Each structure stands twice: as structure tokens, then as C-alpha cells.
Amino acid sequence: MAKKPEGESFVTEITPRSHDFSRWYLDVVRRAELADYSPVKGCMVIRPYGYAIWELIQQALDKRIKATGHVNAYFPLFIPEGLLMKEAEHVEGFAPQVAYVTHGGGEELEEKLIVRPTSEAIIGTMYAKWIQSWRDLPVLINQWANVVRWEKVTRPFLRTTEFLWQEGHTAHETEAEAEEETLKILDLYKETVETELAMPVIAGRKSESEKFAGALRTYSIEALMGDGRALQAGTSHNLGQNFAKAFDITFQARDKSVQHVWGTSWGVTTRLIGAAIMVHGDDSGLVLPPRVAPFQIVIVPIGRDNWRETVLPRAKQIQDTLVAAGFRVTLDERDERPGWKFSEWEMRGVPLRIEIGPKDIEKFQVLTARRDTREKAGVPMDGLAARVREILDDIQRNLFERAVTFRDEHTQRAASYDQFKDLLEGRPGFVIAPWCGSAACEAHIKTDTQATIRNIPMSGAVPAGTCIRCDSPAQSEAWFAKAY
Amino acid sequence: MAKKPEGESFVTEITPRSHDFSRWYLDVVRRAELADYSPVKGCMVIRPYGYAIWELIQQALDKRIKATGHVNAYFPLFIPEGLLMKEAEHVEGFAPQVAYVTHGGGEELEEKLIVRPTSEAIIGTMYAKWIQSWRDLPVLINQWANVVRWEKVTRPFLRTTEFLWQEGHTAHETEAEAEEETLKILDLYKETVETELAMPVIAGRKSESEKFAGALRTYSIEALMGDGRALQAGTSHNLGQNFAKAFDITFQARDKSVQHVWGTSWGVTTRLIGAAIMVHGDDSGLVLPPRVAPFQIVIVPIGRDNWRETVLPRAKQIQDTLVAAGFRVTLDERDERPGWKFSEWEMRGVPLRIEIGPKDIEKFQVLTARRDTREKAGVPMDGLAARVREILDDIQRNLFERAVTFRDEHTQRAASYDQFKDLLEGRPGFVIAPWCGSAACEAHIKTDTQATIRNIPMSGAVPAGTCIRCDSPAQSEAWFAKAY
Numbered sequence: 023m024a025k026k027p028e029g030e031s032f033v034t035e036i037t038p039r040s041h042d043f044s045r046w047y048l049d050v051v052r053r054a055e056l057a058d059y060s061p062v063k064g065c066m067v068i069r070p071y072g073y074a075i076w077e078l079i080q081q082a083l084d085k086r087i088k089a090t091g092h093v094n095a096y097f098p099l100f101i102p103e104g105l106l107m108k109e110a111e112h113v114e115g116f117a118p119q120v121a122y123v124t125h126g127g128g129e130e131l132e133e134k135l136i137v138r139p140t141s142e143a144i145i146g147t148m149y150a151k152w153i154q155s156w157r158d159l160p161v162l163i164n165q166w167a168n169v170v171r172w173e174k175v176t177r178p179f180l181r182t183t184e185f186l187w188q189e190g191h192t193a194h195e196t197e198a199e200a201e202e203e204t205l206k207i208l209d210l211y212k213e214t215v216e217t218e219l220a221m222p223v224i225a226g227r228k229s230e231s232e233k234f235a236g237a238l239r240t241y242s243i244e245a246l247m248g249d250g251r252a253l254q255a256g257t258s259h260n261l262g263q264n265f266a267k268a269f270d271i272t273f274q275a276r277d278k279s280v281q282h283v284w285g286t287s288w289g290v291t292t293r294l295i296g297a298a299i300m301v302h303g304d305d306s307g308l309v310l311p312p313r314v315a316p317f318q319i320v321i322v323p324i325g326r327d328n329w330r331e332t333v334l335p336r337a338k339q340i341q342d343t344l345v346a347a348g349f350r351v352t353l354d355e356r357d358e359r360p361g362w363k364f365s366e367w368e369m370r371g372v373p374l375r376i377e378i379g380p381k382d383i384e385k386f387q388v389l390t391a392r393r394d395t396r397e398k399a400g401v402p403m404d405g406l407a408a409r410v411r412e413i414l415d416d417i418q419r420n421l422f423e424r425a426v427t428f429r430d431e432h433t434q435r436a437a438s439y440d441q442f443k444d445l446l447e448g449r450p451g452f453v454i455a456p457w458c459g460s461a462a463c464e465a466h467i468k469t470d471t472q473a474t475i476r477n478i479p480m481s482g483a484v485p486a487g488t489c490i491r492c493d494s495p496a497q498s499e500a501w502f503a504k505a506y
Numbered sequence: 507m508a509k510k511p512e513g514e515s516f517v518t519e520i521t522p523r524s525h526d527f528s529r530w531y532l533d534v535v536r537r538a539e540l541a542d543y544s545p546v547k548g549c550m551v552i553r554p555y556g557y558a559i560w561e562l563i564q565q566a567l568d569k570r571i572k573a574t575g576h577v578n579a580y581f582p583l584f585i586p587e588g589l590l591m592k593e594a595e596h597v598e599g600f601a602p603q604v605a606y607v608t609h610g611g612g613e614e615l616e617e618k619l620i621v622r623p624t625s626e627a628i629i630g631t632m633y634a635k636w637i638q639s640w641r642d643l644p645v646l647i648n649q650w651a652n653v654v655r656w657e658k659v660t661r662p663f664l665r666t667t668e669f670l671w672q673e674g675h676t677a678h679e680t681e682a683e684a685e686e687e688t689l690k691i692l693d694l695y696k697e698t699v700e701t702e703l704a705m706p707v708i709a710g711r712k713s714e715s716e717k718f719a720g721a722l723r724t725y726s727i728e729a730l731m732g733d734g735r736a737l738q739a740g741t742s743h744n745l746g747q748n749f750a751k752a753f754d755i756t757f758q759a760r761d762k763s764v765q766h767v768w769g770t771s772w773g774v775t776t777r778l779i780g781a782a783i784m785v786h787g788d789d790s791g792l793v794l795p796p797r798v799a800p801f802q803i804v805i806v807p808i809g810r811d812n813w814r815e816t817v818l819p820r821a822k823q824i825q826d827t828l829v830a831a832g833f834r835v836t837l838d839e840r841d842e843r844p845g846w847k848f849s850e851w852e853m854r855g856v857p858l859r860i861e862i863g864p865k866d867i868e869k870f871q872v873l874t875a876r877r878d879t880r881e882k883a884g885v886p887m888d889g890l891a892a893r894v895r896e897i898l899d900d901i902q903r904n905l906f907e908r909a910v911t912f913r914d915e916h917t918q919r920a921a922s923y924d925q926f927k928d929l930l931e932g933r934p935g936f937v938i939a940p941w942c943g944s945a946a947c948e949a950h951i952k953t954d955t956q957a958t959i960r961n962i963p964m965s966g967a968v969p970a971g972t973c974i975r976c977d978s979p980a981q982s983e984a985w986f987a988k989a990y
Contacts, residue, residue, distance in 0.1 A: 062586060
């Protein structure tokens with residue numbers, strides 16, 4: 023048996039962010055053991071450290087989804103091909119990305135099954151069965167699931183053939199209620215992502231060409247990554263009556279007439295993990311907001327040869343104290359140099375490091391080191407948990423503010439098409455410009471600059487003047503950016 | 507548009523349990539809105555009420571899995587066909603049940619993908635990559651996922667083509683550690699199922715013919731359903747080095763030699779929900795143990811026409827009090843008769859009903875009604891939450907004890923093969939008998955009686971005398987039963 027090559031258990035270099043952002047991203051994902059490539063083309067493994075971030079995002083989001091009256095359920099992974107075909111735009115949008123199951127239990131299937139790329143078709147079919155009367159409405163269901171969309175070019179978390187997400191699917195009596203729900207969820211997503219991931223987002227409406235296949239209107243939240251490219255971080259769709267008509271989801275209304283329900287659907291995915299990496303990370307690796315950090319604190323014992331006897335017991339006491347106070351804490355008692363441990367945990371983005379050595383024990387204190395600012399400070403043992411809470415809150419706040427500042431510094435307004443193109447050639451970010459609303463101009467801009475309309479501000483205000491590209495009157499402002 | 511037939515929102519009859527257990531089960535699943543059939547053959551929809559039970563089971567189990575040092579991760583849904591083929595017994599066991607993806611992204615795939623029936627193959631492949639040294643061991647990973655095993659005859663929760671489960675996969679330095687892990691998890695499963703689902707189980711080792719395809723030894727917990735048939739409620743496998751050899755999972759040992767890891771895998775599934783229905787349910791429908799009941803308490807306001815003004819405000823106060831005390835509570839304020847609401851929530855298995863009417867308000871009390879014993883009692887408003895806690899604890903205990911009594915009453919010992927066959931013909935349940943250990947006898951017994959060896963007691967004690975069926979000396983006792 024040949025000895026295997028040495029693996030990933032040693033700190034190796036991470037490509038500097040400024041040097042090659044894309045390479046840096048992949049290095050961080052791999053080195054911090056967030057994800058790994060699998061033998062299945064386009065599919066990744068989410069490793070325990072990455073999955074723990076997802077669990078924290080899930081918990082935070084699930085709580086909010088339930089607090090707004092939604093319940094979770096689970097629908098089948100497979101969808102008979104015929105069902106997907108029922109909504110014309112929907113099938114057109116998803117058919118090229120679909121994986122087909124053709125054989126099961128040793129036999130060829132009579133009807134091919136698709137692996138869900140999204141669940142409107144199967145859920146709509148069930149809603150048609152469950153909903154009879156206006157009394158059954160609204161139906162407010164969410165599911166946490168895996169979905170599959172065949173991708174040619176993949177990148178861990180950001181674009182993979184299989185990914186994890188939540189998908190909400192609701193049915194309402196009136197158009198107004200469906201729109202209210204769509205926007206309520208958009209707000210919920212914005213608040214969750216900003217609060218938990220410390221990631222500022224702009225909320226707005228998608229253009230016709232960027233909306234969900236089969237929706238009436240799609241809204242999104244968009245974040246700006248550290249390289250100035252935008253990333254769609256969540257979408258909320260007002261489906262109108264499109265799916266209700268395709269799947270015959272009707273109800274007896276208060277006036278006894280039979281009507282189609284009004285639908286919504288909405289989702290966020292594991293790509294949020296990728297977004298958090300790209301918003302907060304630096305040349306040393308990952309920087310995690312405390313609220314979604316698997317470990318908020320790492321304790322590193324410092325000392326001479328006998329540190330296991332002299333320092334470790336105190337380090338364990340500190341861990342116990344902090345765990346009891348509700349923090350997620352790890353204590354690194356491996357036989358490695360403290361310096362090695364420092365860079366290891368910095369690379370893994372742990373928000374706060376606590377160092378404890380013989381002198382600290384004498385002085386009844388610890389040394390704290392923040393991941394975000396690298397600021398170090400002595401903190402007395404008395405009241406340690408309360409002080410740690412303050413520091414972590416401050417890190418969470420600081421990361422958000424830093425990201426807002428970066429976003430604002432990388433958001434510009436264009437007054438002419440030449441300036442517009444220059445801005446998108448130069449320092450990247452959002453460019454706000456008036457737009458006539460035509461798909462032709464939108465497509466032309468994309469060809470010229472690679473930038474797409476990320477979304478259209480919620481205000482709906484019509485700016486004075488003409489479209490940034492043509493002479494037609496502007497219909498709205500739009501946020502343009504190159505995007506992931 | 508034709509008006510749809512009236513749906514499931516009216517209380518209709520449930521087939522009596524004693525009359526037709528199987529029909530009763532399906533009625534309960536449908537009427538309590540736990541699950542529904544889907545347009546995908548063999549796949550079910552887990553409706554919100556059923557899924558909420560699963561979430562409570564998940565939380566309880568996940569907490570214990572983490573407390574014993576395991577971490578969660580996520581591995582791909584698809585497995586290249588070639589990987590499944592690597593472990594000979596494994597492929598033989600699973601190949602007939604596999605679903606194949608043959609086309610993706612509009613093209614025929616070069617290598618067919620199977621939809622995971624279990625994840626040893628894909629996880630083993632990753633472990634081979636991740637594990638280098640004894641320092642990397644143990645690896646203790648769990649995943650919550652959907653899996654697919656093609657089934658010809660299906661029944662909601664008990665046997666469906668797609669189901670939800672958790673699957674733990676661990677790698678260890680030594681055989682002893684792997685065995686310790688396998689048994690630790692078996693204990694964990696037993697404790698969880700008995701504590702949370704109030705479902706007594708027997709823990710033991712599976713016979714060779716019933717063990718997991720590719721395992722060295724399989725252990726299981728087995729519960730007895732209300733119709734006297736057994737149900738496998740969880741399994742824990744010592745994989746030995748079988749998968750390590752098939753997938754080349756090696757490590758450099760402390761003595762510098764290169765060795766194969768020792769593996770385990772273990773899982774429980776959504777069939778636990780089916781088991782809970784069949785252990786505790788009665789002719790009125792579901793009976794849920796408080797610890798896994800989506801609603802532990804239903805409050806039904808009682809009163810004349812003006813109950814919305816007179817009684818509802820107090821009912822809401824009570825709800826607030828009980829929610830603040832940590833209970834899961836629903837308040838039924840629909841415009842239906844109280845009697846209708848009583849049977850509706852009894853059918854749905856809510857452990858405790860609280861009735862509140864004008865006279866109760868005067869007397870500053872409520873009326874409680876237990877689902878398990880149907881016992882009613884007045885409870886003063888003062889100290890209500892504490893009293894409710896006592897009642898719910900008592901219900902949980904009573905359900906467990908009732909199930910233990912039933913199990914004990916339906917567990918018998920056979921002294922001769924004629925008696926053995928009689929017992930399995932007559933009142934069903936477990937029959938304990940000495941067994942020679944041969945697969946031939948086991949198969950013969952199955953043909954004669956339809957009963958299988960559920961498991962072999964952990965004691966390992968060798969009984970005196972001969973096998974229940976042949977003249978060879980007994981190797982062990984075995985628990986036989988007809989099973990789901």
C-alpha cells in the first residue's frame with residue numbers, strides 16, 4: 023500500500039484576494055474545509071465546518087419563517103415530466119437544466135421523472151387537491167430541500183448542480199394578499215441576511231428578462247461581493263394565477279364563485295455561505311460574522327513545555343464559563359505552536375481568539391484578539407462573558423458597517439452611456455442609471471458591458487430624463503452590475 | 507369550471523382499529539393530515555402536521571448525536587454507478603432498488619448516476635481523501651437527507667420510494683472503537699425512541715441474513731406495533747473494514763504502518779412517525795406522546811352565541827400563559843360546535859385539551875381532558891402551567907408504560923416448534939426461542955410462519971437445549987415476529 027500524499031492538515035498559502043479573487047475564494051473554501059469537490063460532476067460536499075454555518079442560517083431563517091405563520095412540509099424529490107410541462111414559461115426556463123430518472127427498480131419507467139429543480143409543479147398539484155374553499159386559504163408552506171439544476175460551469179456554494187435551499191409556496195384569496203406576502207418575505211430575507219450574515223443588500227424588483235420562469239413579478243435581494251460583483255442572495259416571486267391556472271388550483275370564493283388562487287414562491291440557498299465568504303473574507307482567509315460562526319471563540323493556551331499542567335486547566339474553566347453563557351467555543355489543545363494555531367483559526371474566520379498564558383493567570387485576565395480588526399486587548403476574568411458578548415456584538419456590527427461602506431463606495435450613478443460603460447470597465451460595483459424598461463436596451467447593455475440589471479428600486483419613482491442607452495423616456499432607475 | 511368534490515376538512519369515520527388495522531392506519535394518516543399520496547408512484551407528501559412531528563424527532567435526535575461528538579455534513583444526492591459497484595455485497599443488496607439518472611442538461615450522461623439509496627459509497631470516497639493519519643481519526647459525521655429505494659408495495663411513512671432519514675458514517679482506528687461506536691449509537695437510538703416517542707424497543711443483533719448489505723454486524727432496535735407485528739425502528743452497523751478496503755480508506759497508524767480504517771454507519775427514518783401512530787393510536791385516531799406532539803395542548807372555548815366576546819379573551823390569555831411557559835399550544839376559534847372540535851383534535855392526537863367556558867371563568871378554573879385516558883379534571887387557573895406540565899409528563903409516562911405492558915403481554919417463549927408455530931398463528935407478537943444460528947432454519951421458519959428473526963439479545967447468553975426447529979444445539983435466543 024502506497025503512503026498517501028500529505029493532505030490538507032497543514033497551513034498552506036492562500037492566494038491573496040487582491041491578486042486573484044476567484045482563486046482566493048476557492049482556496050478559502052478548501053483550506054477552511056467548508057466544502058470539497060466530489061466524484062459527481064458539478065456536485066460538492068458540504069463539509070462539517072461549512073454545514074455548521076448552513077445550520078445556523080437555517081435556524082435563524084426557519085424561526086422567522088415560522089413566526090410569520092408558515093409551516094414546513096416535505097414534497098417528493100421526483101416530478102413526473104408531464105407535470106413540469108403544464109406551465110409553459112416554467113418548462114421553457116427549466117427544461118435545459120433538468121436531470122432525468124429513466125430507470126427504477128430494474129425497469130424502464132413509463133413516464134420519465136425529473137429531479138426537482140424547484141417544486142412549483144409538484145406542490146401546485148397537491149394544492150389543487152387540498153384547497154377547496156376560501157376557508158382553506160391562505161396556505162403558507164415552506165420546505166427545506168435539495169434541488170438539482172444541471173450546470174456546465176460550477177463553483178462551490180455559488181453554482182452547483184445540486185444545492186440546498188428553502189422554498190416557500192403560498193396560495194391566497196386575492197392578488198393583493200399574494201403581493202403582500204411576496205414583499206413580506208423579501209423584507210424577511212433582507213432583515214435576516216443583514217442581521218445574521220452582516221451582509222447589506224438592496225431589495226428591488228427584477229426586470230422581465232431576469233424574473234423567475236412562470237412568475238408575474240420577481241423581487242430579489244442583491245449583495246455586493248468583495249471584488250465588486252453583485253450576487254443575488256434571495257428571490258421572492260409573485261406567481262399571479264399562472265400556476266393556479268396550469269395546475270387547476272381553484273377555490274369556492276366568499277361569493278360562491280369558483281376562482282383560481284393567487285400564488286407566491288420564494289427561496290434562499292446555500293449560496294449565502296459563498297456570499298458571506300466573499301463579503302467579509304480577507305487575505306488571511308475567512309472572516310465569519312459571530313451570529314453564523316460555528317465557533318465564535320477559540321481559546322489558545324500559551325505556555326512552555328508544561329502548559330498542559332499549568333495553563334490548560336484554566337483554559338478549560340474559561341471554556342466552561344463561556345459555553346454556559348451560551349457561546350460557541352472551541353479550545354485548541356493540539357500539540358502545535360500557538361502561532362500556528364493563531365493562523366489556522368484566523369484562516370477559519372473565528373471572530374474572537376482568547377489567549378491564556380501563565381502571566382495572564384497571575385494577572386487573572388485573558389488576552390483577546392479580534393479577527394475583524396486584529397485588535398488585541400487584555401480582559402479581566404471577572405465579567406469575561408459580558409465583555410465577550412460586547413466584543414462579539416461589536417464585531418457583528420463592524421462587519422456590517424464595513425460592508426455597507428464598501429457597497430456605498432462601489433455604488434455610482436451614470437449620467438451618460440459613455441460614463442456608464444467607463445464605470446463598468448473600471449472599478450466595479452453597482453451603477454445606478456435610468457432605464458426605458460425595454461428588454462432590447464437591457465440586452466444591448468449586457469452585450470456592451472457584461473452587466474445585468476440586478477433589480478429596480480422598490481420606490482418605483484420615475485426619474486426625469488431618458489434611458490441611459492436610448493432616447494426613450496426613463497421608466498425607472500435600475501441597479502446594474504456584473505454578477506455571479 | 508366544475509366545483510371540486512368536498513375534501514378532507516370534515517370529520518369522517520375512521521375504520522376501527524380492531525376491524526382492519528391496516529385500513530385504520532391509512533385512515534389516520536389521511537384524516538390527521540400527516541401525509542398524502544403524490545402523483546409520483548411510491549412517493550408521499552409529508553404534510554405540515556406530519557412534518558412537525560418529524561422536526562421534533564429530528565431536534566431530539568440531532569441534539570444527542572451532537573452531544574456525543576458527531577458533526578453534520580452534506581454529501582451529494584447522486585452517486586456514479588461505478589462507485590456503488592465497488593463493495594460487492596453492498597451492490598448486490600441495493601442494485602435492484604436503485605433509481606438511475608441517465609440524462610442531464612439535455613445530454614445523455616457518460617456514466618449513469620444512481621440516486622443515493624444510502625451513502626456509504628460516496629462518503630467512503632471522500633473519507634479516502636480526507637483521512638491520512640491516525641490523528642485524523644475518529645471521523646464522526648452524520649447527515650440528514652432524502653434517500654431513494656425503489657419499492658413495489660408502499661405504505662405512507664413505513665415504506666416509500668423516497669424517504670427522509672439521518673445517516674451517520676464514522677471511521678475509527680481500531681475494531682474495538684468501531685464496535686463501541688456501533689453500540690453507543692444503538693443505545694442512543696433506544697434512549698431517544700423510548701424517551702421521545704414513548705415507544706419501548708428491544709435492542710439486539712441482526713442475523714446474517716438480515717444484516718445490512720456490506721456490514722460485518724448489524725444491530726437494531728425493534729418495536730411492537732398495536733397489531734402485534736414488529737417494526738425495525740433503527741439500525742446501527744459495524745462495517746468492519748469492508749468499505750475501507752473497497753474505497754481504499756487508509757491511514758498511517760501510530761506505528762507508522764498503513765492500515766484500513768474501521769467503519770460504522772447507522773440511521774433512523776421517517777418511518778418512526780408510522781411507528782408512533784401504530785403503537786399509540788386508537789379507534790378515535792392518533793394519540794401523540796407530548797414530547798413529539800406539534801400541539802401539546804388545544805384550547806377549546808365553550809359558550810353561547812357570544813363566546814367570542816365572553817370566553818375568547820380569557821382563552822387567549824391562557825394560551826399566552828402556556829406558550830410563555832414553553833408549551834406548544836393551539837387555540838381553536840373556528841365557528842364550529844365544541845363537540846366537533848373535540849373529536850377533530852382527538853383524531854389528531856393532541857395530548858391535552860383545555861376547555862374554558864363562562865362557568866369556568868367564574869370559578870377561575872379550566873377543564874382538562876387527557877387524550878390517553880380521556881380523564882377530565884378541573885384545574886385552577888392559579889398554577890395552571892405547573893399542573894399542565896405534570897399532566898403532560900404523566901401522559902408521556904403512561905403511554906410508555908402502556909406500550910411496555912402491551913409488548914410484554916405479546917412476548918412469549920416457545921418450548922417446541924409446534925408451540926412456536928401456534929403462537930405465531932394465534933395472538934401475534936414476539937416469540938422468543940432458541941436458535942441454532944443457521945440461515946437454513948431461519949429461512950424455513952420464515953416459510954412456515956412468515957416470521958423473521960427481529961434480533962438476537964445483546965446478552966449473547968447461549969441457552970441450554972436445541973434449536974426451536976432442528977436438533978442442533980442452540981447458539982442463542984432469538985426474537986421472532988412477523989414484521990413490517
